[in-house]
Amino acid sequence: MNSGAESSQIAIQKDKRLFERIRQGDQRALAEIYDHRSSLVYSLAFSIVGNVDDSEEVTQEVFLRVWRKAKIFDPKRGSALAWIVTMTRRLAIDRTRSKSYKSQSRSVELFSQIDESVSSKHYSNPTDEMLLRLQTGEVTIALKNLNEKHLEVINLSYYQSMSHSEIAAHLESPLGTVKSRLREAVNHLRNSLNAKVRSND
């Protein structure tokens, strides 16, 4: 196991222990999991909603739900981190819908906090820009190993938060093609990252 995977496993075990304490009503455990995961939640929310106030509200709501729903969280369905990330994305995207954000504005504001020298460059391909703006690491390497079409649907679906229908319209491709291409891309990424089902860890 490489050091990245090892630290990831340690972090997942820490989440698990904290969730057990939260289930018992331990408020300090909530404070600890907040310290552990709030940067991820906030950054992910910010990459979707594109502003500080909404990102803060999403972050607070996510951890409130962790507090209220920890008792019904089922580890068989996946890790606590996966649950938190799924919840964050859902709440953040709901917020953009409720405030009538447009997909174009989400795309423009994505990663707006990054260095201006990066922002000011012109990229002919938006997926190149997405890759450049992600933190370096295993995920970026795995993304770079995807073919162009798979990378494009991952960017639009995950990092631009577009629905299948929106992607189909954007690419002028049939909906079925988009679905199958995204499924293939997910499978390639999983194989590349050696993603493991951690629910029973």
Add this chain to the structure above:
Amino acid sequence: MIEHKIAYELIEEFVFGTLSQEEHDQVEEHLDSGCEQCAVRYREVSELSAQLGQAVPQKSPASHVKENLLKQILGESEFDSKEVSSKTIWPWVSAVSIAASLLLLFWANSLRNELLQVRDELHQSQGQIARLIQDSSVQKDAAFLLGLPCSWLVDLKGVEPNKDAFAKVVLNPKIDFAVAYVYRMPPSPADREYQLWIELDGQPVSVGVFKVGQDGQALLKLQSISDPMSIQSFQVTIEPKGGLAKPSGMQYLTGMNAMPAMPSMH
């Protein structure tokens, strides 16, 4: 209920959060029904989603988000059972004489005022408890850092016209977070927050925003310090709420990362 084949095709969108509310509920219902094939796919995609999320550039939320969160959970657990509405008192009035109702009205108003006062005090106490829980958690991290070999302290000094202000940052080369104690700073205005920056390769990188109360002090945990030894210097500026990507406001504190010699590290 939604068919298995349709639900299975929607798992990616379900996890990525892009389904409509109706479709989301239908897929959730299908998963709750115990479909093993969809459960496996859900686990696969959600674990991948967590990995993809960690590649997004990390930025910490302002300290008040945690305070508000802790205040809210304290409120939920303690206040619900104590709140007494004056509505429960009013129905009694109709059943007694005018004189008695006037007396009751006076009593109800007094009680209501008393309850409002108790509510305010409770609210303040919740805020204090929330801050204490947060401080206690950071103090625990600070104690952990200070107890490790090779940890060191960086002094940040106040800049004119706030030369009395100072801060101390605790770092360790093997730990990816640090803790900062800040003293004698002017209280932050409602719409502004202090922002702490580290200098890496000559570029400022934000490691946290924080508020300072009337006591002029703050205690904060700096997340995502991937390589403490590569930090060249620290500075604290005042910025709009939530912080900015680059420092723009007045500088309050500054300090070089004067790391002690550590032969064991080489």
